[in-house]
Amino acid sequence: MAALGALAEPALTADALARARQRAALVPDLLVEARRVANTAISGWHGRRRRGIGENFWQFRPYNQGEALSRIDWRRSARDDHTYVRDREWEAAHTVWLWADPSASMRYKSNLGEVSKEWRSLIITLALAELLSRGGERIAFPGIADPFSARNGAERLATALSHAKTMPALPDVANVRRFSDIVLVSDFLHPLEEMLALLDRLAQRGAHAHLIEIADPAEEVFPYSGRTEFSDPETGERITAGRAENYAEEYRRLYLARRETLAHHCRRLGWSFTVNRTDRPASEALMRVHMHMSGPGAAA
Known part of the structure; x- marks a missing residue:
């Protein structure tokens, strides 16, 4: 079996090289x-857009109690009776x-x-x-x-x-x-x-x-x-x-x-x-x- 293995190894190597050349040609x-x-x-x-740290605007969403007040978008919130946060896109x-x-x-x-x-x-x-x-x-x-x-x-x-x-x-x-x-x-x-x-x-x-x-x-x-x-x-x-x-x-x-x-x-x-x-x-x-x-x- 060892002799067969020794003979098979060069054949496998040659096949791998032939496959590499074929891929290169394609x-x-x-x-x-x-x-x-x-x-x-x-x-x-x-794009697989996700909320996170970044500079680009993604969406407005309702404010959740406990979030920093600095995140509230007061201009958007002034349009109706809800408070909104401006989310940015994960970059x-x-x-x-x-x-x-x-x-x-x-x-x-x-x-x-x-x-x-x-x-x-x-x-x-x-x-x-x-x-x-x-x-x-x-x-x-x-x-x-x-x-x-x-x-x-x-x-x-x-x-x-x-x-x-x-x-x-x-x-x-x-x-x-x-x-x-x-x-x-x-x-x-x-x-x-x-x-x-x-x-x-x-x-x-x-x-x-x-x-x-x-x-x-x-x-x-x-x-x-x-x-x-x-x-x-x-x-x-x-x-x-x-x-x-x-x-x-x-x-x-x-x-x-x-x-x-x-x-x-x-x-x-x-x-x-x-x-x-x-x-x-x-x-x-x-x-x-x-x-x-x-x-x-x-x-x-």
Whole structure:
């Protein structure tokens, strides 16, 4: 086994380098598409405004007993019989960690999907980077890019990804801090125990997570029949089914049960879980995540 391991290591290294070169070649097209998706979503994308220390006016609200009298806006209060406080907008930049799954299973694309899961995950990640950067947020990618703030955040992140020679199957969340958001874009076909353990580590660190499951339509409907050969993209193992349609019902049950387990875990933690099929617009996932990040439970 040691000899096999020694032979396998150079092959894995060569594959990682090939993947890095492929990502680098895709960067221009990825950025163009990510900006197109971002511009599609921008009409409904508003800054994640929060009350706090700052100079910009946010809103008037009723005065609460015990607050400093200096906070009362007497001009606004003079208009009716109520006393109002002028709230200012929180101006501290927030950190949002972005992660796109690099696993081999993400390269899958059936005839029912418009793009591969990998392409869709990178588009969503870079489009989020574009929109968050425009909003003045700090963005980061575990193991690839530390938190930074820049107007060209998508371009900087794409460049960092293109130069990454190796990427772990699951993100290293050791640097994710309390009150940060983290967006995980994946097919989540990793062993379920590993995924749940990762989510629990994020919860223990005080982060707020948003999961976007990328699914090819064929993975949901299982459209196969007759003699069919299935190949595991992670291990290369092959299985031949004489009558594939006999497995459809049980397959769909297990596939959806895995999804529901993850979604339930997220709901229990107060996090969001979104499914984006590769035959649907990427902008749908952006808007759903933005809604959850900007909602009442958003970190301040």
